[in-house]
Amino acid sequence: MTSMTMHQNASNHSMKGLLWLLLCLVALLSLLPSLRLLFSALVDWRQGADSSLWRVLNNRATWVALYHSVYTSGLGTLISLLLGSLFAFCLALTNIRMKQIWVFLFMLPMMIPPQVTALSWLQLFGSNSILLNSIGLAPEFGRVNPLYSPEGIALLLGIQHAPLVFLALRTQLQCLPKEHIEAARLNGASLWQVFSHIVLPLCRTALWGGATIAFVSALGNFGIPAMLGIPISYYVLPIYIYQALSSFGPSMINEVAALSVLMGILAIAIVTLQARMQRRYALPLIGMAGRSLGFTLGKWRLGIEVMMGLVLFAILVAPLLALIATSLVPTMGVPLNSDTITFAAWRGVFDVQSSTWRALTNSMVLSVSAAMVLLILSLPLAWLLVRYSSRPLRWLHSMIDIPYTLPGVVLAIACILLFSRPLPILEISLSGTLTIIFIAYLARFLTVCLKPVHSSMMQLDPAMEEAASLAGANFSQRLIDIVLPLLAPAAFAGALLVFLTAVNELTVSALLWSAGKETLGVVIFSLDESGNKVLASAISVFVVALVAMVMLLLSALSKYLPKGVIPWQS
Amino acid sequence: MSKKNALAALLLTIMSASAAAKSTLNLYTSQLNDDAQMTVNAFEKAHPDIDVKWIRDGTTKLTARLQAELAAGAATPDVLLLADSVTMESLKNQNLLTPYKSPQTARFDSALYDKDGYYSGTKLITTGIAYHSKAPVKPESWNDLLKPEVKNMTTLPSPLYSGAAQIHQAALMNDPQLGWAYYEKLKENGAMPQSGNGAVMTAIASGSKAYGVLVDYMAIREKAKGAPIEFVFPKEGVSVVTEPVAIMSNSKNPEAAKAFVDFVLSPAGQQLVLEQGFLPADASLPVPQGFPPRDSIKLMPLDAAKALADTEANKKRFSDLFGDR
Amino acid sequence: MAELKLEQLSKAFGDQTVVRDINLTIPQGAFTALLGPSGCGKTTTLRILAGLEQLSGGRLLLGDKLLADKMTHTPPELRDMGMVFQSYALWPHMTVAENIGYPLKLRKVKGAARQKQVMDALDLVELGAYADRSPQELSGGQRQRVALARCLVSEPKVVLLDEPLANLDRHLRATMEQTFRDFHRRTGATFVYVTHDQAEAMALASHIAVMHKGELMQWGAPRDLYLRPQNAWVASFIGKGSILSLAIAADIQHLDNQILHGSFSHQTPYAMQPVLVRPEHVQVADTGLSARVESCIYQGERYLVDLRLHDGQQLTAFHHSALQQQQDICVRLHQGWRLEAA
Secondary structure, three states: OOOOHHHHOOOOHHHHHHHHHHHHHHHHHHHHHHHHHHHHHHOOHHHHHHOHHHHHHHOHHHHHHHHHHHHHHHHHHHHHHHHHHHHHHHHHHEOOOOHHHHHHHHHHHHHOOHHHHHHHHHHHOOOOOHHHHHHOOOOOOOOOOOOOOHHHHHHHHHHHHHHHHHHHHHHHHOOOOHHHHHHHHHOOOOHHHHHHHHHHHHOHHHHHHHHHHHHHHHHHOOHHHHHHHHHHOOOOHHHHHHHHHOOOOOHHHHHHHHHHHHHHHHHHHHHHHHHHHHHHHOOOOOOOOOOOOOEOOOOHHHHHHHHHHHHHHHHHHHHHHHHHHHHOOOOOOOOOOOOOOOOHHHHHHHOOOOHHHHHHHHHHHHHHHHHHHHHHHHHHHHHHHHHHOOHHHHHHHHHHOHHHHOOHHHHHHHHHHHHOOOOOOOOOOOOOOHHHHHHHHHHHHHHHHHHHHHHHHHOOOHHHHHHHHHHOOOHHHHHHHHHHHHHHHHHHHHHHHHHHHHHOOOOOHHHHOOOOOOOHHHHHHHHHHOOOHHHHHHHHHHHHHHHHHHHHHHHHOHHHOOOOOOOOOO | OHHHHHHHHHHHHHHHHHHHOOEEEEEEEOOOHHHHHHHHHHHHHHOOOEEEEEEEOOHHHHHHHHHHHHHHOOOOOOEEEOOOHHHHHHHHHOOOEEOOOOHHHHHOOHHHEOOOOOEEOOEEEEEEEEEEOOOOOOOOOHHHHHOHHHOOOEEEEOOOOOHHHHHHHHHHHHOOOOHHHHHHHHHHOOOEEEOOHHHHHHHHHOOOOOEEEEEHHHHHHHHHOOOOEEEEOOOOOEEEEOOOEEEEOOOOOHHHHHHHHHHHHOHHHHHHHHHOOOEEOOOOOOOOOOOOOHHHOOEOOOOHHHHHHHHHHHHHHHHHHOOOO | OOOEEEEEEEEEEOOEEEEEEEEEEEOOOOEEEEEOOOOOOHHHHHHHHHOOOOOOEEEEEEOOEEEEOOOOEOOHHHOOEEEEOOOOOOOOOOOHHHHHHHHHHHOOOOHHHHHHHHHHHHHHOOOHHHOOOOHHHOOHHHHHHHHHHHHHOOOOOEEEEEOOOOOOOHHHHHHHHHHHHHHHHHHOOEEEEEEOOHHHHHHHOOEEEEEEOOEEEEEEOHHHHHHOOOEHHHHHHOOOOEEEEEEOOOOOOEEEHHHHHHHHOOOOOOOEEEEEEOHHHEEEEOOOEEEEEEEEEEOOOOEEEEEEEOOOOEEEEEEOOOOOOOOEEEEEEOEEEEOEOO
16 A cells, blocks of 8 residues: 555645646656657658668678677676675675765776776786786786786776765665664574675665666676777777768768667666566665665675775776876876876966867866756655556656767767757757756766655655654645655765766766867866876876865764765765 | 057057058968968968958868758858868759969969869878888889789878868879879779778878878978888889869958968968978979979879769779778 | 535546445544455545545535535545544655644744644653654654544544554554544544454444445444344444355344254244354354364463354354364354345
8 A cells, every 4th residue: 555645635726737747858868868769769760771771770780789798797796786786785684893984985987088097007017017027927018918808898897886886785785774684683693694684675766766777787887898899890889879870971860869769778678677676676665764874794894894995096096097197198008117207287278368278178067066956856756656656757768868878979969959959939049058068968977866765755755754744744844854865865975976077077068068168078088099198197187186075074064954965984 | 649649559559450440351261270370361461451360171071060060041251261172062953162363373273173163272282102111112103002913001181081181082083094094993992991091091190001192291391200111102003082172152351361272372371381391282383392293293184073973983983992891 | 613524426447447336424523433354345435535535526525615526525624624644754854843733823823832732742742852853763652652642633524534543553553542542532623543353443433334345334332233234245344253154034133043943943034144144142052053163272361162063054153162173052142133145
């Protein structure tokens, strides 16, 4: 029995009206780009066998690329799950020391562009490797680097998206009622048994949520398969679509749109699966957050800490060191020593006239405003999706994922198709403004913010709102006094995630930017492409440092923020 | 007295306002960021009444953006400065370009510009062989990359992603000494494609590959900064992209566009190209630092129209050869 | 008098009818229990009273004010009722004092007045020292008391309780039962208490509505339900006892020793009727009906004995000392109650 009658009891009509308006806005944001692409894909269907859609579907290469995408993303998701949950469980359930620092450090790899991690690993295992050269194990020219393989791609995808799983899980683990675990331990269960029989099943919702977002991110990832897949001609869908872009002729857009439709269908399939799984496993955990748990690890503790340290070294410290080293040399390939060290690149970064500074401002403005708007949007949206739960709404929910799954370049094309001409009625042209990038970001990252909030909402005991109702609260009072504060931690975690993802975002803004409106991702990428790795590295390091500072600032302000907002503070 | 002053001030303002009324020129270019800024700055200095708004991106993304804007019926740029003539041929075939025979082209080799005036090359960017300073063999010709001593050590930019690589492939296939068989032998010798010239550069500089097919300026420029990389113009010859400039057919400011074309082809514009480190199209100018004398560089001929027609077939051949795993 | 009237109340979820034609008048200020096994519809009925579910048919009135029928539905926030949930439903982001103060805040009671009422409520449940704690730090019993305090601070006319003691241990339950009684006496509100524990219902309530499969089986005082159950189901649900099939006259309900023993002889011309015999009315004696002991369970204050009569029927009895299994004894039946045929 659900409390579906709650919505029928709403006495505040203006609030209800606002909610429906919100729903329309969200529908527009998520549906418009997808529909425009669908239109493009189907527009020449009358040509039958010659139409773009048919050509695309008939081409064996399309299906091969699809298979490759699913394989690497699937394997990568498993790795993300493993890594992310390892860290989440260790940090939430045990008595590991210096928890806050671990969490903080684990979130940073998301800030490093995936190509950089790939490159630094390639270098680590390549013939120029400082590490291997010093132990004399450096391979010579001509040996094939094992990273150039589907498994290598999956490994790097897994590492890149592990923090997403970590965050999803952590929010849930902090709400685990302590009584469940205490009951099991009183019955003589060992740490391992408690973990696999109690904790793991209770976390299924979060695991499914985290796995989905990791899979979808892996599907749309361009940088890693570009770096590791192109040399071995192992193509995944985003790369394949990018190839299609370089064809000549006007039908190119239609073919690209057709391929995107394929990716869109894949996204819907994944999300539908996830929704079904979440419905099956969602338990209205009593709305009490348990006290934080502390399994004592005894003699295992040092071993686990060392292992976590090694993992962090590999995914964070090594790439970061590589980046810093590269930013201090005159050009790539010059060994770093006291003769060659130069700060020219860094001077370039801080030059206020430079495009770097402009890009920094643009990216900051875009990411922060997107994060804020999405936070405000996802709170009532999550409430609607859970309490109303009708079939049309479930369809809408799965559509929200599509702008995120589609390769950024495709979403950009959709936005160009939609917004290049001046908007009807308002007669303003958005082309070439920051606004068009902002709208693209809203469409793309809504699902990133919504997922944790939605998971949280599903766990919210309906009795919370019912009790408020009987205490005399009307609809809007219930939403504001009870639901919003309880969802706030998840919402802030979602907003933080949006910020972190958007600040480094590349593929969408790559086609939407214009003079003076470039983003950090665009600047770094074009520097990379033109061979100026030094300046690109310097900017990357700068971004990582900046984001780390923002996170530290949040930590310092933590006592003014609601509990649980900052993921790395318990 | 004050009324007169006020009137004078008003008149002055109006006059200066109309004088300051600049016309706008929209430019899409695939030059590098700093180079584009340099070019735009120099042009605006020479033509203070024109305000240039420019976007810089890789040719692929730029043409994708262009096509999308065309499909949406939105406004497009006035003038293009894109990597290669094959792209220009394609745009010409779609009736997107307007011919303009600039008086400046008289100083150039006729191979460098379209005879009807649809596009004109501005510089010579050649593709040769770059190699790590620690590489075992110093190559002098394309065939040196086929030697067994250098097995698995070569990388090249993929024509599926890079316009320059497409042209390179077309030029090599046309050469009787090399042809498609060259690529087949290259693959047998373990060559690996990369997404673009930047990636090839990184691969060599970082030491993961010893040899690479690379554009000249990248290797020479980085070598000057101390990178462990060398560049050679192979004996058989090098392929060339000319980074042509062209005016779009629905340009809103054709006068300014023409002025821009004239500028980049003028002695001043070509001097700029030299300073940026490229081989200017104007043969009367010297070569940049690090380049061998102009006459020692053998250019491979290219039929742009034929290359355009063969593009899809060539790409498929490359894709099939280097394997769909 | 603001009595709570349920007229033909029914509720269906899809094509499954969960509550069917309940007719009930709960007197004002009464402590009523809705008693029944799981799935009988008692919680649904409570939620209909609260306004958390919409009824499918019938009417609900408080005094002469119509709260709900098929056309209208007064939302819970306007019904002036309080509710104590099984899961306590304390808001984790508020302190204990803020939880209790929330209904007052909604009624725009501010500052010192609100503070005083909250502290008064806390003192009543003896949790004055916990005002600034968060609910997570409290034990189950303490949380329940806070929930109760929050419910009563707004002085509602009707207090609804949904199995509030289900999660507490036996000793705590006894204390809380006393707390409920005190509060009922003090506030004079109408209490509607949902439970599946008949001992609890009988201890607390002045009126009990026994429900089974969505229907009202019987409505009355605990003693009536115990001694004079309406049918076999109620008889077996409330208290312990045995239902014997005896040949007796159909017009008498209250059966004495003579009639009971008389029915065992084969002389009577009457048809068989179900008869309830409570264990306290069965006495192990030297003479009487013959029976065999099947089991004898120690209960502390006495033994619970399962017997089988000579005609094969089962009988439950109490005894002060242990009896051997398979022992043959005699029993006397002092009282019985004829049940309506099912």
